[in-house]
Amino acid sequence: xxxxxxxxxxxxxxxxxxxxYLPAIQSLKLKLRGDPGKKIPLCRKHYKMVKQARESRF
Numbered sequence: 466x467x468x469x470x471x472x473x474x475x476x477x478x479x480x481x482x483x484x485x486y487l488p489a490i491q492s493l494k495l496k497l498r499g500d501p502g503k504k505i506p507l508c509r510k511h512y513k514m515v516k517q518a519r520e521s522r523f
Contacts (some may be wrong), residue, residue: 471508477508478507480509482504486515495511
């Protein structure tokens with residue numbers, strides 16, 4: 466089981482996104498635990514939040 470890397474979240478990751486999502490994650494004021502590497506594992510809730518933030522920028 467891979468865990469979501471958002472600080473304070475312990476849910477199972479359902480998606481892995483690449484580093485191009487970092488600006489959207491930072492715009493939501495979410496902090497990552499450690500350095501996730503090339504892929505950032507996110508749980509369903511955080512993936513949905515980040516995806517909406519990324520789409521609203523364009």
